[in-house]
Structure formats: structure tokens, C-alpha cells
Amino acid sequence: MGILSSILGFCGFGIGVSIGLVIGYYLFIYFQPTDVKDPIIRPLVELDTKSLEHMLPEIPNWVKNPDFDRIDWLNKFIELMWPYLDKAICKQAKEIAKPIIAENTAKYKIESVEFETLTLGSLPPTFQGMKVYMTDEKELIMEPSLKWAGNPNVTVVVKAFGLKATAQVVDLQVFALPRITLKPLVPSFPCFAKIVVSLMEKPHVDFGLKLLGADLMSIPGLYRVVQDIIKKQVAQMYLWPKVLEVQIMDPTKAMKKPVGILHVKVIQAFKLKKKDLMGKSDPYVKLKLTEDAKLSSKKTTVKRSNLNPEWNEEFKLVVKDPEGQALELVVYDWEQVGKHDKMGMNTVPIKTLTPEEPQTFTLDLLKNMNSNDPQNEKNRGQIVLELVYKPFKESDTDEFSEEGEGGMEKAPEGTPDGGGLLVVGVHEASDLEGKHHTNPFVKVLFKGEEKKTKHIKKNRDPRWEEEFQFMCEEPPSNDKLHVEVLSKPSRMGIHSQETLGYLDISLGDVVSNKRINEKYNLIDSKNGRIQLELQWRTS
Numbered sequence: 001m002g003i004l005s006s007i008l009g010f011c012g013f014g015i016g017v018s019i020g021l022v023i024g025y026y027l028f029i030y031f032q033p034t035d036v037k038d039p040i041i042r043p044l045v046e047l048d049t050k051s052l053e054h055m056l057p058e059i060p061n062w063v064k065n066p067d068f069d070r071i072d073w074l075n076k077f078i079e080l081m082w083p084y085l086d087k088a089i090c091k092q093a094k095e096i097a098k099p100i101i102a103e104n105t106a107k108y109k110i111e112s113v114e115f116e117t118l119t120l121g122s123l124p125p126t127f128q129g130m131k132v133y134m135t136d137e138k139e140l141i142m143e144p145s146l147k148w149a150g151n152p153n154v155t156v157v158v159k160a161f162g163l164k165a166t167a168q169v170v171d172l173q174v175f176a177l178p179r180i181t182l183k184p185l186v187p188s189f190p191c192f193a194k195i196v197v198s199l200m201e202k203p204h205v206d207f208g209l210k211l212l213g214a215d216l217m218s219i220p221g222l223y224r225v226v227q228d229i230i231k232k233q234v235a236q237m238y239l240w241p242k243v244l245e246v247q248i249m250d251p252t253k254a255m256k257k258p259v260g261i262l263h264v265k266v267i268q269a270f271k272l273k274k275k276d277l278m279g280k281s282d283p284y285v286k287l288k289l290t291e292d293a294k295l296s297s298k299k300t301t302v303k304r305s306n307l308n309p310e311w312n313e314e315f316k317l318v319v320k321d322p323e324g325q326a327l328e329l330v331v332y333d334w335e336q337v338g339k340h341d342k343m344g345m346n347t348v349p350i351k352t353l354t355p356e357e358p359q360t361f362t363l364d365l366l367k368n369m370n371s372n373d374p375q376n377e378k379n380r381g382q383i384v385l386e387l388v389y390k391p392f393k394e395s396d397t398d399e400f401s402e403e404g405e406g407g408m409e410k411a412p413e414g415t416p417d418g419g420g421l422l423v424v425g426v427h428e429a430s431d432l433e434g435k436h437h438t439n440p441f442v443k444v445l446f447k448g449e450e451k452k453t454k455h456i457k458k459n460r461d462p463r464w465e466e467e468f469q470f471m472c473e474e475p476p477s478n479d480k481l482h483v484e485v486l487s488k489p490s491r492m493g494i495h496s497q498e499t500l501g502y503l504d505i506s507l508g509d510v511v512s513n514k515r516i517n518e519k520y521n522l523i524d525s526k527n528g529r530i531q532l533e534l535q536w537r538t539s
Helices: 002-030 049-055 072-107 222-238 394-403 508-513
Strands: 112-119 126-133 140-149 153-160 163-176 178-185 192-199 204-211 244-247 260-270 283-289 310-319 326-333 341-349 359-364 382-391 420-430 440-446 449-452 463-472 480-487 498-506 515-521 529-537
Touching: 072 112, 072 126, 192 222, 204 222, 260 283, 260 326, 283 310, 326 382, 341 359, 341 382, 420 440, 420 480, 440 463, 480 529, 498 508, 498 515, 498 529, 508 515, 508 529
Parallel strands: none
Antiparallel strands: 112 153, 126 140, 140 163, 140 178, 153 163, 163 204, 178 192, 192 244, 260 310, 260 382, 283 326, 326 341, 359 382, 420 463, 420 529, 440 449, 440 480, 480 498, 515 529
């Protein structure tokens, strides 16, 4: 009876539960409560502060403060670039830390300090908005709101007294409001001379620190102490009005305007050293003014197989600081393949020249400008120059500003009114590589008019130094110049002509700046580059 009653009781329990589930499901589906009210929908502007904070726990500054601008485009840019920025920043950090570590390891008798791992993680910082101030001074003031909850992994291994310790920084959080000032604004790239950075409020910095695998921040009281120390130290260094200044360029030099033209005539050189295997050299001279990296250098033609070359070539260089600038000339041996060999150099300070008076110099070629270097006593040959420094008169300054800083020539007579002359100088190319042959030449195409340079046989780094001119009835501000580098097959070859790379150049900047001299990366080329000089000359 006991067993039978147990079986019946179990069956009854199972049947009762099943019936209950069916009835409950039926009631849930077919019977709706009658006291349900529709939700009240209200605009965000009608909600109070607490309700908004509950709905949106983190409101960006551009929402709360109307003077902050939204900069989602910058966050998107940083997100896409972050894998590359991570590697670049970490590499730079290691280079900066090396001398500091080397100085302190010897001081505290530490064997070594090395980065076992150094990465900023996969989460980039974000900007919650940016405030820009307009002032009457020549400066640009920005206040970006920065927040970074990252997952960096910085592991440092310290060895000392035969022991090894590992420290690891993880889970870094930084909230800061820096003020970045670019000043003064100058008419030379990058258009500002100094970066001034300060913090407008104490930053929030939070991180995990593991020593020998143990989390030190979990020790009671230590977390708050570390937070206070960090805020105090950072505030002492960078909290406004204290600033961090980073000098980009000398503002006095950046603001200087041209004051004259240096006329240089490279006459000849003699008793040059033999650089080639055949007992000859292929010399050319490169000229530039010191302390002016913006303007490109000038080059003479190459004299083949000549140890006593004669050039008699003239150049004009723009002078901004006659007291501090000097003419620097370097003689190179041209090489068809590989780097050109330096044969010697020398300088002539402009302040040693008498204005408006031609002077001839015979200069010894030196290895470098270090007067204490004994290798400068070796004979490397001599070079003869004729120099004339012509300062601007008041009437010349306006005329020069119209012509541009390069001392550029005007268009010839007969140029159409309102038009001008587009001059394309094809200097050289580098790292060209053809599939079957590399005998490069350049094709320049402008408004259907095509011009070509000579082709150079079997040369990956050719030098043409050719100039083409295109007469225009109006400024080509909206036009493009097509430049293509091609390889000409040999006469007996079975392969056809190859394209080594090309590019299309918008001429709007050329018309505005009067002259551009740059090296361009070639499209459809692995590493190929070409140097072009573009000029827009008007009558």
C-alpha cells in the first residue's frame, strides 16, 4: 500500500502541475489588465537635471556648453589612425626614456631597466568637444575636453643586486581639459612658432599598478594617496597659469622678409679628386643659403669625366638675414646608381660681401666646416665663384613681393593680357622600377599639349634637368597637369613600353604661390618619386 500510494501521489502531482501551467498560460494570453496606462512622452527640454543625468550619465561638453564645438570627425580620425599612432608614440617614448634610464641606472646602481611590453592598447582617447577662442593677438587658442579610458599594457623589468622585479601599469583613465595655444602665427610652415600647453583644471588620472603580479592599488588607503600625489605634481607643473612651452621655430627668423638677392656665378673647379673606377669624376655643385630650409637648393649641370670642370652658370638666391646667413656650396660626384659621393664643401658668409660689388672667390674644398677636423687639411681641389649681393631698395621690395620669393622671371613679351607662362621643370626621379626594363623618360601633358624629356638608359635614379613652357591665355587655377614617367624598351627588346608611375597636379596652388618645387610620390609605383619645379610667370 505504501508503494502504491507513493506512485499515485507522484502522478497526481505531475498532472496537477501540467494543468496549472496550461491554465496560467491561458489566463496570461487572453486576459489583459484593464488599468494599464500609456507611457508619458516628454521632450528632453522639459526634463529636470536629475532626470537627464539618470537617462544620460555622461553628457558631452558640446551638449552642456554651447561654446564647445562638436568634433566627431577628429575622434573618427584618431580611431582609424590609432593602431599606427600607438606604435609611433611607443617608439618615441622608448627613445626619450633611454637617456633618462641610462642616467639613473648608474646613479642608483641598477643593472638594467627594460620595457618588456609597451602598448597603449586598442581603445583610443576621445574628445568630448573643443572650445576655440578668438583674440586680437597673432595666436590660436583651443581647449579640447579629453577623456581616455584605455587598456594600455606597460610592463617594466628592473634588475638590481641580483634580483628581478616586474612592474605593470594597466587600465589607465585620464580626464583632462588642456589649453593649447599656437603663437605667434607666422607666414612660414607650419605657420606657428611655439606651442604653449597648460591645464585649466586638475586632471583625473586612474590606473592599476601591479608589482610582482599583485595589484598595489587594492591596498586600503594607497589609492587615494597616489591620486593626491599625481594631481599635486601635475598641478605644480602645468596647471594654469603655469605652462609647458614647445619651441617649433625661431619667430624672429620666421617673420623676416626678403631684404636682397645674392647673385652667384659658379665659374669652375680644378684639381678635384678621382671618385670613379675609371679615374675620373662627374662633378656638379649644389648651392643653398643656410638657415632657410623652406627654399630649395640650386644645382649646376653635371660635367662628365672631368676633374677640372667649367660651368659658368648663374643663380639667384633670396636673402632674408645678411648678418646670419651664408652661402653653402657642396660639390658632388654624380653616380648613375646609388648615392652621389660628396667631394667637398665650403661656405661664404654674406656679411663679408660688399653690397653691389662683384667679388671673386677661390675656395678650398673641405670635408666639413669643423675647423678642428684634421681631415680638412687634405687637398680636395678648389672652386671659383663670383658673388654679388644686391640689397633691395624701397622700390624693389614691392616689385619683389609681386614676383615671389624666388626672384622669378617675368613672362616674355607677347604674353596675352590676363594670361601667363606655365613653366614645368623636370629635375630628377628616384627609386623607379620597371617590370622588364628601366629606361625612364617623362611625358608632360597640359591641355592636350604633350612634351617629353630625353630617355636615360638603365637608370633607377635619373636626372633630366629639362624645362618646358606652356603659354596660357588665362591663369590655369582650375586645371591639372598630368605627368607620367615611362620606360622605353631597347631597340632589340621584345617587351613594350612600360609605365613607371604618374601623377596629376592641381595648378591652383602654383598660380597662388607663383612657384612650387617639391618631390612627389608617383601613383602606381612602389617607391618612385619625382622632383618637379612649377612656375607661373606673368608679364
